[in-house]
Amino acid sequence: MSNRNSHANKQAARERLRAERERQAKKEKMARQLKVGGSVLVVLAIAGGIGFAVSNSSGGSKNSKVSNKAWKDDAEKKSYAKPANTTGDKGTTVLLGDKKAKNTLTVYEDMRCPICAQFEQSSGDTLAEHLKDGKYKVDFKIAAFLDENKQISGSGSKNALSALGAALNVSPDAFLEYKKALFSAENHPEETDDAYSDDAKLLKISDEVKALKDNKEFEKAVKDGTYDKWALAMADEFENAEKKGVTGTPAFLVNGEKVTLNSFSPEAFTAVVDAKLKK
Template sequence: MSNRNNQQNKQAARERLRAERERQAKKDKARRQLFVGGAIVAVLAAAAGIGVAVSNATNGSKNNKVSSEDWDAAAKKTTFSRPAHTTGDKGTTVVIGDAGAKNTLQVFEDMRCPVCSQFEQMTGDTVIKDIKSGKYKAQYVIGTFLDRNPQIKGSGSKNALSALGAALNVSTDAFLEYKKALFAKDNHPEETDDAFSDDARLIDIAQQVGALKGNAEFEKNVKDGTFDKWALALSDAFDKEVGPKKDIQGTPGFKLNGKVLADANGRPPMVAQQFTAAVDEGLKK
């Protein structure tokens, strides 16, 4: 299927959802009133704010553009394309840094995850510095489980991951800087807000990244969903490694040379100093 037809499919899906939301508007308004200030539900997370917590405020998002199901259906009709700078089956191995680096840090994230956003703001620059210094190379394993959560269902995680693929296709530096921009305080939406399902929002944030600003090829790949099917493949790879009975049970999560990086209570190191201390200790083993 051509990129043009794929874009038309996505637009048609948006129109169907828009019509459905209008029909349900009155019912949704009443339902939302019942849930104002709703309870917090933990998603693959431990207590103390570590992991992902989602607000049961609405059934879906006020900015939801395409449902998870419709996004998947449109993506599966596209021709598979893997971004540059990927290896492995279906390009699901995303390793950034010196290929000869002795140590490997695995980073597990979901682009809608609010705690991942906090980690990026507090410690993301430390990770980038360590990658560039050769302290370790980083393998990014990014999932989309939040899109499937019934309290906040949507397609923002997958859509943002596809856009990250478009950035990775430009360069590894563009990938790192764009991920940083998406997780930035002024850009990252609340977990109940599926704003990343909007291509225009993703392109607007990309203007903060030098290599992506005004980059016609990047913008076309985002709009056409060039890497949508790749995003689904990477999400599947994430699901094989993250879950309630796995070593990594929530996001953000980290493994250093195959061993979980966490404190005695299983919580990932969030603050830069704490993260560096955990890495240094892990490298001694």
């Protein structure tokens, strides 16, 4: 009995060591991939925070299906159109939920951000539940700073944001469901893969959303880039976030105050946010 227990304990210890080595290997691989000269895109774990750091370098990338510069130049030539269900002069405020809710959760994300995808896969449904239940309204701030990074430059963040604008024009629910699909484990590309610069990829994923499947108006808006210029304006808003201490994604503010997550689990997310809510 003693020998059997000893064998089992050793086996369990080996499994834990193997899992830890795999986790560390993945972490080191990501760090190597994201290093850019003297600046590094990193998964932030400073003071318990989790996020994807901003790099301001720019340039081309052979991975891009549509280059960053070409996409922006084309967007600037288009007429400005803002989606329904937005507010503000340029329609860059995407505030969803019960407008009478006394609490506001602000969420910063980038559609190419792998850490945002991890958050959405872990706690996205919990956030959506709280939004629906009226615990708080949510102000979505979608950035596109990954497109500007020299090593992984592209247009996927902005192009996906434009498509989200087309979904928001259909309904807030379509926006939320489409964002969830784009961030899903099955669909979200590696951070070095600018897959979302391809309209065909975005439209294929939209078929998973009932309100968008076979929706010709939505499809036309994505193909025509109807909300491309709006996407640029939305992305520019991220510059204001730095004044609030937001330097990467995902990031969260509760009633304007930045909060830090130690974990993306639904329980941890709920506990951190609830601690800052007005009663």
